[in-house]
Amino acid sequence: xxxxxxxxxxxxxxxxxxxxxxxxxxxxxxxxxxxxxxxxxxxxxxxxxxxxxxxxxxxxxxxxxxxxxxxxxxxxxxxxxxxxxxxxxxxxxxxxxxxxxxxxxxxxxxxxxxxxxxxxxxxxxxxxxxxxxxxxxxxxxxxxxxxxxxxxxxxxxxxxxxxxxxxxxxxxxxxxxxxxxxxxxxxxxxxxxxxxxxxxxxxxxxxxxxxxxxxxxxxxxxxxxxxxxxxxxxxxxxxxxxxxxxxxxxxxxxxxxxxxxxxxxxxxxxxxx
Amino acid sequence: xxxxxxxxxxxxxxxxxxxxxxxxxxxxxxxxxxxxxxxxxxxxxxxxxxxxxxxxxxxxxxxxxxxxxxxxxxxxxxxxxxxxxxxxxxxxxxxxxxxxxxxxxxxxxxxxxxxxxxxxxxxxxxxxxxxxxxxxxxxxxxxxxxxxxxxxxxxxxxxxxxxxxxxxxxxxxxxxxxxxxxxxxxxxxxxxxxxxxxxxxxxxxxxxxxxxxxxxxxxxxxxxxxxxxxxxxxxxxxxxxxxxxxxxxxxxxxxxxxxxxxxxxxxxxxxxxxxxxxxxxxxxxxxxxxxxxxxxxxxxxxxxxxxxxxxxxxxxxxxxxxxxxxxxxxxxxxxxxxxxxxxxxxxxxxxxxxxxxxxxxxxxxxxxxxxxxxxxxxxxxxxxxxxxxxxxxxxxxxxxxxxxxxxxxxxxxxxxxxxxxxxxxxxxxxxxxxxxxxxxxxxxxxxxxxxxxxxxxxxxxxxxxxxxxxxxxxxxxxxxxxxxxxxxxxxxxxxxxxxxxxxxxxxxxxxxxxxxxxxxxxxxxxxxxxxxxxxxxxxxxxxxxxxxxxxxxxxxxxxxxxxxxxxxxxxxxxxxxxxxxxxxxxxxxxxxxxxxxxxxxxxxxxxxxxxxxxxxxxxx
Numbered sequence: 039x040x041x042x043x044x045x046x047x048x049x050x051x052x053x054x055x056x057x058x059x060x061x062x063x064x065x066x067x068x069x070x071x072x073x074x075x076x077x078x079x080x081x082x083x084x085x086x087x088x089x090x091x092x093x094x095x096x097x098x099x100x101x102x103x104x105x106x107x108x109x110x111x112x113x114x115x116x117x118x119x120x121x122x123x124x125x126x127x128x129x130x131x132x133x134x135x136x137x138x139x140x141x142x143x144x145x146x147x148x149x150x151x152x153x154x155x156x157x158x159x160x161x162x163x164x165x166x167x168x169x170x171x172x173x174x175x176x177x178x179x180x181x182x183x184x185x186x187x188x189x190x191x192x193x194x195x196x197x198x199x200x201x202x203x204x205x206x207x208x209x210x211x212x213x214x215x216x217x218x219x220x221x222x223x224x225x226x227x228x229x230x231x232x233x234x235x236x237x238x239x240x241x242x243x244x245x246x247x248x249x250x251x252x253x254x255x256x257x258x259x260x261x262x263x264x265x266x267x268x269x270x271x272x273x274x275x276x277x278x279x280x281x282x283x284x285x286x287x288x289x290x291x292x293x294x295x296x297x298x299x300x301x302x303x304x305x306x307x308x309x310x311x
Numbered sequence: 312x313x314x315x316x317x318x319x320x321x322x323x324x325x326x327x328x329x330x331x332x333x334x335x336x337x338x339x340x341x342x343x344x345x346x347x348x349x350x351x352x353x354x355x356x357x358x359x360x361x362x363x364x365x366x367x368x369x370x371x372x373x374x375x376x377x378x379x380x381x382x383x384x385x386x387x388x389x390x391x392x393x394x395x396x397x398x399x400x401x402x403x404x405x406x407x408x409x410x411x412x413x414x415x416x417x418x419x420x421x422x423x424x425x426x427x428x429x430x431x432x433x434x435x436x437x438x439x440x441x442x443x444x445x446x447x448x449x450x451x452x453x454x455x456x457x458x459x460x461x462x463x464x465x466x467x468x469x470x471x472x473x474x475x476x477x478x479x480x481x482x483x484x485x486x487x488x489x490x491x492x493x494x495x496x497x498x499x500x501x502x503x504x505x506x507x508x509x510x511x512x513x514x515x516x517x518x519x520x521x522x523x524x525x526x527x528x529x530x531x532x533x534x535x536x537x538x539x540x541x542x543x544x545x546x547x548x549x550x551x552x553x554x555x556x557x558x559x560x561x562x563x564x565x566x567x568x569x570x571x572x573x574x575x576x577x578x579x580x581x582x583x584x585x586x587x588x589x590x591x592x593x594x595x596x597x598x599x600x601x602x603x604x605x606x607x608x609x610x611x612x613x614x615x616x617x618x619x620x621x622x623x624x625x626x627x628x629x630x631x632x633x634x635x636x637x638x639x640x641x642x643x644x645x646x647x648x649x650x651x652x653x654x655x656x657x658x659x660x661x662x663x664x665x666x667x668x669x670x671x672x673x674x675x676x677x678x679x680x681x682x683x684x685x686x687x688x689x690x691x692x693x694x695x696x697x698x699x700x701x702x703x704x705x706x707x708x709x710x711x712x713x714x715x716x717x718x719x720x721x722x723x724x725x726x727x728x729x730x731x732x733x734x735x736x737x738x739x740x741x742x743x744x745x746x747x748x749x750x751x752x753x754x755x756x757x758x759x760x761x762x763x764x765x766x767x768x769x770x771x772x773x774x775x776x777x778x779x780x781x782x783x784x785x786x787x788x789x790x791x792x793x794x795x796x797x798x799x800x801x802x803x804x805x806x807x808x809x810x811x812x813x814x815x816x817x818x819x820x821x822x823x824x825x826x827x828x829x830x831x832x833x834x835x836x837x838x839x840x841x842x843x844x845x846x847x848x849x850x851x852x853x854x855x856x857x858x859x860x861x862x863x864x865x866x867x868x869x870x871x872x873x874x875x876x877x878x879x880x881x882x883x884x885x886x887x888x889x890x891x892x893x894x895x896x897x898x899x900x901x902x903x904x905x906x907x908x909x910x911x912x913x914x915x916x917x918x919x920x921x922x923x924x925x926x927x928x929x930x931x
Contacts, residue, residue, distance in 0.1 A: 075813035078827035087774065087811065129525070130480075136525060138821065216832055225481065225901040225922055226878050228837065228859050253879035254858050255895055281836065 073148030091202030162303025198309020213283035440910035445579035451647035455908035459915035461870030472510030482920035488909035514559035534579030545576025563610035590642025597637030614689030626676035634671035639663030640678035644708035660706030667825025693739030727783030745849025748784035770810035780808030789864035789905035804860035807834035864905020876902025
């Protein structure tokens with residue numbers, strides 16, 4: 039057994055070293071099953087229980103992935119994370135145990151097994167979606183895509199590559215259900231969320247906006263004019279925050295299902311770039 | 312003057328050289344400072360002076376700030392240059408003042424050359440300038456009698472020094488301070504000794520760790536033990552090592568277990584008598600947990616107590632089949648000790664696999680339990696199990712705090728499962744169990760008063776929400792008991808998790824959870840608190856809500872203060888009575904450690920690790 043493991047280990051090393059992208063467990067149903075459980079433990083928090091996206095991490099059942107195409111890319115990403123994103127390097131999130139190389143290959147095997155059955159069909163009209171986004175939908179008043187748009191809400195350039203269609207639709211129809219993540223600090227457990235706030239300063243001025251970041255004593259707010267207000271809480275007359283999103287709820291009478299699909303198609307197209 | 316110096320000599324000072332006063336750091340004393348009573352800061356009580364306006368600090372009002380306490384020339388200069396005229400005016404006060412100075416110099420001289428003995432550890436509260444065990448005393452109360460920093464002056468606290476450890480990740484260490492030297496640890500089993508006044512390093516040590524260690528939850532370490540001329544470190548590759556307090560050189564190094572099977576040490580050891588007690592980590596890898604005691608001089612193992620009983624031992628029948636062999640029950644947080652009964656109180660962690668009960672039917676003793684062990688032999692005196700047959704990773708590895716109240720000898724433990732337990736420490740009998748956070752897992756109690764899990768609290772394949780989540784209402788973060796307010800302060804969180812089964816076979820050195828858990832979106836936002844609990848009733852008397860849950864421990868002091876940190880990087884001084892913040896400082900990194908207090912040269916400091924650094928604070 040030890041000898042076999044050694045050989046397997048050499049194969050792993052060889053794969054990683056020369057970037058051949060060969061998964062030594064490719065297509066092995068037992069490995070896929072083990073990978074499913076590893077996935078639940080290590081990945082499902084962001085990528086969802088069935089790898090179909092958890093509203094945070096991308097839907098990994100899509101064959102077309104933003105950051106990784108070959109198995110070797112996936113191995114590198116799981117091992118090292120993606121700098122500048124919430125995707126951590128293996129074993130570095132401080133909670134739970136990291137994965138062995140073998141376990142990472144099991145997870146890749148599992149993800150590949152899920153792609154087979156996944157639907158990748160998009161139904162919307164991306165061109166019309168873009169028109170809506172920058173026009174009647176008023177999305178770009180607060181959201182930026184590829185450098186164009188507002189700053190009060192999250193930049194949506196990459197959202198199509200990192201969120202499922204369902205998650206995007208939910209965010210449009212019911213933006214308060216899951217507030218978007220904002221600033222992530224390296225050693226902090228939870229990222230800031232896009233909470234709404236109404237603050238009244240000592241001189242009676244009312245400030246309405248979203249929270250960029252907050253601690254027990256200070257808060258940074260962006261208002262609808264994209265002004266940043268840096269406030270000390272003990273100097274405020276009142277401070278009230280809410281988990282009711284600053285983004286309006288787009289009911290079907292405002293945006294039809296078709297129009298929402300069009301916007302999602304536009305975002306998905308940009309995000310896939 | 313000669314007679315006065317003679318008085319000093321009576322207290323053991325024989326080195327005074329009055330002809331060489333140069334080089335002393337002197338400041339003009341304030342009149343109010345001289346008028347302060349000569350009570351040392353550890354003589355707490357209602358009449359003790361609040362020294363908020365005394366620039367000299369509370370240790371010895373007659374000695375100027377910045378004075379080198381061991382330097383008798385400075386003492387003489389202080390007497391001559393600043394006290395002399397007042398001395399001449401008021402002879403009786405003079406004599407008292409000099410006597411205090413003499414005691415100070417004598418104490419400091421003695422202490423500087425003294426080693427940490429078991430007797431000193433037993434009587435640690437009598438030298439509050441030092442912090443000689445993980446929780447500050449064997450009781451685990453994490454209470455400092457120092458009161459120079461108090462509710463009246465905390466608002467003026469300033470940072471004194473910062474030591475950058477050059478490590479990345481979480482710092483969970485509680486520093487020790489003995490006679491002006493601070494000893495602490497950082498990631499990857501770094502240890503170091505610093506000048507506690509300046510933060511400048513005296514020595515640094517870093518373990519050469521194997522490349523294939525896989526510690527569960529960060530490459531962390533929670534601190535050292537000190538005894539004699541050695542400090543003791545448990546390492547991530549499951550060794551116990553002794554370092555020379557003067558050089559950091561390795562004196563001995565013993566292997567406790569094989570790291571390749573998931574064993575590691577993250578705990579701060581506890582020095583008791585002439586032995587070093589330490590508990591293993593590895594509940595995520597299916598280790599068989601144990602608590603060890605090593606001879607402090609030689610490193611020879613004196614005893615090992617397996618927290619999962621083997622065949623023929625009581626409790627073995629609480630495990631299904633062979634499951635005991637990989638039963639977990641690690642012991643990864645520092646226990647407490649009662650010298651009166653020679654009992655160690657050491658808590659244990661989850662059974663393995665941590666989130667799947669299938670295959671290990673039974674109570675799974677002694678997982679999630681408090682063990683009362685004879686310190687000489689490691690023999691079990693009694694046990695109390697907080698969570699039977701745990702399926703939610705609710706390690707009971709919280710500091711069991713010894714409290715004497717109402718003529719009773721108690722242990723209070725705010726458990727990860729969301730209940731605050733008070734236990735009679737003479738026999739392990741449960742006195743009360745009261746929820747102190749959001750819990751959904753239990754609706755009933757057994758005949759002993761212990762909360763019992765609902766049938767539907769178990770994880771399911773599709774996922775099932777339970778409160779608290781796997782991280783618990785609290786976790787390893789050290790609580791404090793303040794004998795002045797009579798309250799128990801603990802960091803708590805309200806978070807619920809979805810528990811979803813993910814069966815895994817045991818494989819040596821591989822993760823062995825049996826379930827996945829992740830925060831329930833429905834339960835957002837997750838709330839973090841500092842709570843003040845009355846141990847007599849279990850009632851939460853005060854609470855402060857943090858912006859988000861924090862992993863910071865808590866310290867209480869004789870100054871009527873409680874100190875804690877937050878996930879946003881603040882270090883906060885609270886009024887112990889109201890939990891109103893009186894002061895805060897932004898340290899630039901989240902807190903995963905517990906604060907402690909010490910004094911050098913009569914000046915009180917409060918220290919905490921945050922981000923990658925150790926911070927100390929004091930009065931201006």
